[in-house]
Amino acid sequence: MFALFQLKFAIITPALITGSFAERVKFTSYLIFMCLFSLLIYCPLAHWTWHPDGFLRVWGVLDFAGGTVVHMSAGFAALAGAYVLGKRQDKQHHPANIPFIILGTGMLWFGWFGFNAGSALYANGLAVQAFATTNMASASAMITWVMFDALVGRKISAMGACIGAVVGLVAITPAAGFVNLGQSVFIGFVAAIVSNMAVYYKQQTSLDDTLDVFPCHGVGGIVGMILTAVFAKDAGLVYGHYETFKFHMLALLIVSVFTFGGSYVIFKITGWITNLRVSPEDERLGLDISQHSETLRTSAKIDLSTTS
Secondary structure, eight states: OHHHHHHHHHHHHHHHHGGGSTTTBOHHHHHHHHHHHIIIIIHHHHHHHHSTTOHHHHHTOOOSSSIIIIIIHHHHHHHHHHHHHOOOSOOOOOOSOHHHHHHHHHHHHHHHHHHHHGGGSSSSHHHHHHHHHHHHHHHHHHHHHHHHHHHTTOOOOHHHHHHHHHHHHHHHTTTTTTSOHHHHHHHHHHHHHHHHHHHHHHTTSSOOOTTOHIIIIIHHHHHHHHHHHHHOTTTSGGGTOHHHHHHHHHHHHHHHHHHHHHHHHHHHHHHHHSOSBOOHHHHHHOHHHHHHSOOSOTTOOOOGGGOO
């Protein structure tokens, strides 16, 4: 059961990365990358962080449910992927279905309780604590995101609320079983503001991270990791334990370099094996059709037999 539970963490990590290079990656290339990433990046990082003999675990680095292992690694891998694949031909995109985004966010929020509370590995008080802090941080981040948008002159939106909720879930993940409810609200609050600003400033650059994976998952994971070292009960900075904070900062540097550098190399290796990007014609046609001969618009009159 524990192995199957861990497999859930392992498969969601490369799934998160896809958002950074959406609309331009070749599907077979992604499959190759996913296998190499899981073996060469995710497995070592999970061992370092969660195994009793892992060197980060021995240092006292705390990651309750994957803020470092899952979200930071996915964020930095996404950053590497966006750099390697380059920009889309058409960088403008619009949400296809806002109600589906809201529905998906609700399902994700509910599933995250299993993600975080389940990391207690027992149906006990620790699981309840993780469940409650997860909900409070996400709610806090959701409200903070839309209020911050309003404060800086942007419109309050359902999209913003959904993004904020996910950022809160990301940020509380490493801390869920180590902090109280008030601290979880603060973690969601800080993560929402930092990630909101990261999304805004990323848009001013040439980086084409399609779904803002790095500003949301990568930066959210970093914020969560740092604040875990600040607030963790009987181990954090506010309790006078400076060693925990020091090793978290060192781990932050190691994980960032390892996941970004390693993922960059894996993308390059994948590119030697097969083309990473689809052709310009397939990109203009859209990956649903060009890669899978499927389309959301069932009434669309498209000759799918001619697509590559």
